[in-house]
Amino acid sequence: MQTSPGLIELAPSILSADFAHLAEQVRSAEEGGASVVHVDVMDGHFVPNITIGPPVVKSLRKSTKLPLDCHLMIENPDQFILEFADAGSDWISVHQEACIHLNRTLNLIRSHNLLAGVVINPATPVDTLSEVLDIVDYVLVMSVNPGFGGQKFIPGVVQKIRRLAEIRANRGLNYRIEVDGGIALDTVGDVVRAGAELLVAGNAVFGHGDPKTNAQRLLKAATEATLLKV
Ligand code: DX5
Numbered sequence: 435m436q437t438s439p440g441l442i443e444l445a446p447s448i449l450s451a452d453f454a455h456l457a458e459q460v461r462s463a464e465e466g467g468a469s470v471v472h473v474d475v476m477d478g479h480f481v482p483n484i485t486i487g488p489p490v491v492k493s494l495r496k497s498t499k500l501p502l503d504c505h506l507m508i509e510n511p512d513q514f515i516l517e518f519a520d521a522g523s524d525w526i527s528v529h530q531e532a533c534i535h536l537n538r539t540l541n542l543i544r545s546h547n548l549l550a551g552v553v554i555n556p557a558t559p560v561d562t563l564s565e566v567l568d569i570v571d572y573v574l575v576m577s578v579n580p581g582f583g584g585q586k587f588i589p590g591v592v593q594k595i596r597r598l599a600e601i602r603a604n605r606g607l608n609y610r611i612e613v614d615g616g617i618a619l620d621t622v623g624d625v626v627r628a629g630a631e632l633l634v635a636g637n638a639v640f641g642h643g644d645p646k647t648n649a650q651r652l653l654k655a656a657t658e659a660t661l662l663k664v
């Protein structure tokens with residue numbers, strides 16, 4: 435599985451989708467240009483909410499060919515990585531804050547031939563990742579405190595995206611930069627100009643209206659912002 439640094443991709447978060455019509459909603463977002471499906475897994479411990487687990491990933495796997503990007507907001511992720519791999523995940527990301535043995539956890543994800551991502555909360559500095567940046571395929575910068583869809587974007591995280599892009603260039607690394615939380619037409623430009631390439635959006639794609647049109651608009655705004663990148 436290859437990653438493509440620089441390519442802007444939209445990863446709709448199904449957290450805001452209508453679960454009774456999940457396959458249709460994902461199809462509609464795909465028709466609008468979405469190319470990754472973001473799956474938010476919450477355990478009620480690491481974050482104050484409970485969502486979905488491997489059975490939903492397994493069902494989704496049968497209904498879309500798009501890569502499934504599983505964002506684990508759970509304690510003890512090592513315990514569940516095999517199950518998510520078997521269910522059909524393509525990418526798995528874990529929180530720096532949830533992993534005592536982060537190097538081991540990321541290598542465990544890689545051992546299943548999946549893309550491995552590391553996530554940082556808004557209050558966690560980029561520097562806490564310095565020793566793992568060479569073993570990750572992507573870094574996910576949270577732009578809200580994880581736990582719920584539809585929250586307000588935290589502007590202070592833009593400088594973290596910029597810093598990750600600088601470190602990548604200085605150290606000659608290849609990880610991609612993903613951003614998650616409050617991404618919509620009014621925030622997507624700033625994150626793309628800072629260097630984000632994988633754009634997670636829940637509410638802005640599934641919260642209202644037609645997922646296809648919403649995805650198209652968001653991608654258009656993101657692509658236009660890359661043209662203004664300095
Ligand atoms: C938050 C989740 C996000 C969330 C994004 O804990 O990780 O993926 O669904 O939703 P929006 O785009 O609505 O902020």
Ligand code: ZN
Binds near residue numbers: 472614634
């Ligand atoms: Zn997420």
